[in-house]
Amino acid sequence: MEQQRTIQKRVRYLEEKAKEVRVEIVKMIHEAQSGHPGGSLSAADIMTALYFDILRIDPNKPEWPDRDRFVLSKGHACPVWYACLALKGFFPIETLKTLRKFESKLQGHPIAGKAEGIDASVGSLGIGFSQAVGMAIEAKMTRSKYMVYTVLGDGETNEGIVWEAAASAHKYHLDNLVAVLDRNNLQNDGIAEQIMPMEPLDEKFKAFNWHVIQINGHNMADVVDALMKARDYSGKPVIIIANTVKGKGVSYMENVRGWHGKPPNDEQLAIALEDLKGSLK
Amino acid sequence: MSTANRRRLSIGEAFAPRLIFGETLVELGEAYPRLVVLDADVGASTQTALFRDAYPNRFYQIGIAEANMVGIAAGLSTQGWIPFVSTFAIFLTKRAGDQVRNTIAYPRANVKLNGAYGGLPTGRAGASHSSIEDIAVMRAVPHMPVIVPADPVETRAAVEAVMRIPGPVYLRTVRCPVPVIFGEHEPFEFGKAKLIHDGDDAVIISTGMMTPKALQAAGKLGKQYGIRTAVIHMGTVKPLDIEAVIAASERYGHILTVENHSVIGGLGDAVAAAVSEHAPCRVTKLGFQDVFLESGDDEALFSRYGMNVDQIVERVREIAQGKGRRE
Ligand SMILES: Cc1ncc(C[n+]2csc(CCOP(=O)(O)OP(=O)(O)O)c2C)c(N)n1
Ligand SMILES: [Mg+2]
Numbered sequence: 001m002e003q004q005r006t007i008q009k010r011v012r013y014l015e016e017k018a019k020e021v022r023v024e025i026v027k028m029i030h031e032a033q034s035g036h037p038g039g040s041l042s043a044a045d046i047m048t049a050l051y052f053d054i055l056r057i058d059p060n061k062p063e064w065p066d067r068d069r070f071v072l073s074k075g076h077a078c079p080v081w082y083a084c085l086a087l088k089g090f091f092p093i094e095t096l097k098t099l100r101k102f103e104s105k106l107q108g109h110p111i112a113g114k115a116e117g118i119d120a121s122v123g124s125l126g127i128g129f130s131q132a133v134g135m136a137i138e139a140k141m142t143r144s145k146y147m148v149y150t151v152l153g154d155g156e157t158n159e160g161i162v163w164e165a166a167a168s169a170h171k172y173h174l175d176n177l178v179a180v181l182d183r184n185n186l187q188n189d190g191i192a193e194q195i196m197p198m199e200p201l202d203e204k205f206k207a208f209n210w211h212v213i214q215i216n217g218h219n220m221a222d223v224v225d226a227l228m229k230a231r232d233y234s235g236k237p238v239i240i241i242a243n244t245v246k247g248k249g250v251s252y253m254e255n256v257r258g259w260h261g262k263p264p265n266d267e268q269l270a271i272a273l274e275d276l277k278g279s280l281k
Numbered sequence: 282m283s284t285a286n287r288r289r290l291s292i293g294e295a296f297a298p299r300l301i302f303g304e305t306l307v308e309l310g311e312a313y314p315r316l317v318v319l320d321a322d323v324g325a326s327t328q329t330a331l332f333r334d335a336y337p338n339r340f341y342q343i344g345i346a347e348a349n350m351v352g353i354a355a356g357l358s359t360q361g362w363i364p365f366v367s368t369f370a371i372f373l374t375k376r377a378g379d380q381v382r383n384t385i386a387y388p389r390a391n392v393k394l395n396g397a398y399g400g401l402p403t404g405r406a407g408a409s410h411s412s413i414e415d416i417a418v419m420r421a422v423p424h425m426p427v428i429v430p431a432d433p434v435e436t437r438a439a440v441e442a443v444m445r446i447p448g449p450v451y452l453r454t455v456r457c458p459v460p461v462i463f464g465e466h467e468p469f470e471f472g473k474a475k476l477i478h479d480g481d482d483a484v485i486i487s488t489g490m491m492t493p494k495a496l497q498a499a500g501k502l503g504k505q506y507g508i509r510t511a512v513i514h515m516g517t518v519k520p521l522d523i524e525a526v527i528a529a530s531e532r533y534g535h536i537l538t539v540e541n542h543s544v545i546g547g548l549g550d551a552v553a554a555a556v557s558e559h560a561p562c563r564v565t566k567l568g569f570q571d572v573f574l575e576s577g578d579d580e581a582l583f584s585r586y587g588m589n590v591d592q593i594v595e596r597v598r599e600i601a602q603g604k605g606r607r608e
Contacts, residue, residue: 123409
């Protein structure tokens with residue numbers, strides 16, 4: 001009973017946080033007039049749950065050796081990562097205004113060590129997942145207690161390296177590795193299942209000896225529950241297939257291919273902020 | 282080939298070469314019934330989407346799987362099809378580098394490769410997308426010609442020419458708008474340097490989108506400093522027009538190369554290698570100096586790396602004044 005109530009409180013808190021994260025995403029991409037809003041917004045609830053509930057991290061000690069590791073394998077969606085890091089206190093919120101600008105630590109695709117809290121360089125799809133496997137192998141090798149989390153795009157699973165990484169995670173018994181697949185069913189050129197049919201994704205990962213959890217990636221209670229179960233699962237790496245909506249939270253972006261990599265103009269920003277405010281209870 | 286409805290390309294107007302590439306592919310679809318186009322989920326960006334819409338049955342969307350795409354193209358070519366493979370230069374030449382080398386170049390497969398988003402202009406994407414070493418990589422692969430058009434007119438002519446060259450070709454195109462410098466009917470001559478501005482005092486050898494900048498620099502040098510500067514455009518970086526390089530070496534004694542690429546392994550090194558073997562002279566290479574590129578506005582970044590028009594002017598002035606020469 002008591003536990004139930006505290007979980008409800010956490011979920012309520014995370015739902016509010018996710019709105020702040022979304023607001024920062026659209027604001028920074030508008031300011032940069034460049035970047036990828038669709039995949040940032042679809043991952044916002046997952047990322048908020050990770051950064052404000054699940055990850056054992058300390059913004060004052062970004063290099064803390066025992067910290068949980070996180071890699072955004074779908075690196076183009078870094079506005080959501082930067083928003084979480086800033087709101088968590090890794091660097092000032094004002095820094096978000098420098099996204100993609102000359103000499104910013106917030107590069108168009110994240111570079112390890114450029115900004116506090118970023119341990120892996122990503123942007124070429126598929127390369128983040130292998131690095132997450134490498135980190136998880138390190139934790140096993142040194143008997144460290146840290147967990148490794150990574151977020152993948154569904155289009156990203158087209159890349160062969162994703163499946164190479166999946167096989168190696170099984171080989172090295174990486175039950176300290178949790179992947180979340182942002183299943184928004186859109187990629188750059190169109191509908192994911194038309195570009196390259198990857199279903200049944202759950203059966204594929206099961207065949208690679210992963211434990212699979214399927215959820216609605218916008219139901220915060222489910223997201224938190226799945227992440228906790230994944231963290232505590234032993235014996236296998238875990239993938240959470242999160243069904244999501246690309247552009248989630250901004251009416252005109254939801255499920256629209258054209259918002260994969262395009263910034264909103266002033267008018268569109270105003271509508272987006274109105275939409276996100278409206279979603280505040 | 283029906284070219285009646287072609288976009289007019291007037292000197293001074295700017296167009297994104299990627300758009301010209303996509304439109305030209307559509308024209309070629311009619312002329313070459315065996316032409317097939319493959320893309321890796323960036324067709325909306327590289328503009329092969331235009332071909333997809335015009336010839337849906339000859340377009341293959343392979344998804345985000347560049348290595349597989351190149352392998353599939355090789356397979357199609359063994360059966361007499363002519364695949365034009367397109368994706369960002371960075372992924373085509375590195376992620377799929379093994380397939381390019383072993384399944385396309387080695388057997389001389391008749392596969393055309395479009396490396397889109399060549400060099401710096403990536404729309405602020407940063408290091409992961411800035412292809413600064415693709416010319417070097419592709420030059421080093423045996424059997425692989427490397428074509429780097431200067432402007433929209435040459436891009437169109439080069440895409441057409443690529444279809445006439447037997448075997449593999451690497452074509453490098455850029456994302457940002459580039460001003461037209463050639464008259465609309467200027468032909469593309471494979472393997473030939475082009476003197477586009479003459480002058481007795483200094484010489485620039487440039488390639489790709491840096492040629493319009495070099496041309497602008499030559500204009501300024503003449504007007505503001507009375508330095509008459511020749512600009513030689515290398516639309517083909519491999520095979521290099523060695524005769525033209527030798528002639529430049531003998532006439533000027535010091536060559537400035539300018540390219541939207543690393544100074545390691547690109548046009549500058551090709552020119553330097555040619556002169557050191559045949560007609561030694563100094564070569565100053567303007568390009569990215571062994572660095573990863575940052576995110577930012579294209580022009581701000583070109584300035585950051587010492588490659589805007591005024592910086593080209595400065596380098597030529599130094600050369601014309603005989604500065605920087607080791608005694
Ligand atoms: C290796 C590689 N190929 C191509 C791209 C260009 N690209 C960037 S995002 C994207 C689509 C990604 O789709 P998905 O993984 O589904 O991401 P999301 O929908 O979450 O934005 C592509 C093709 C890239 N970044 N890396
Ligand atoms: Mg997707």
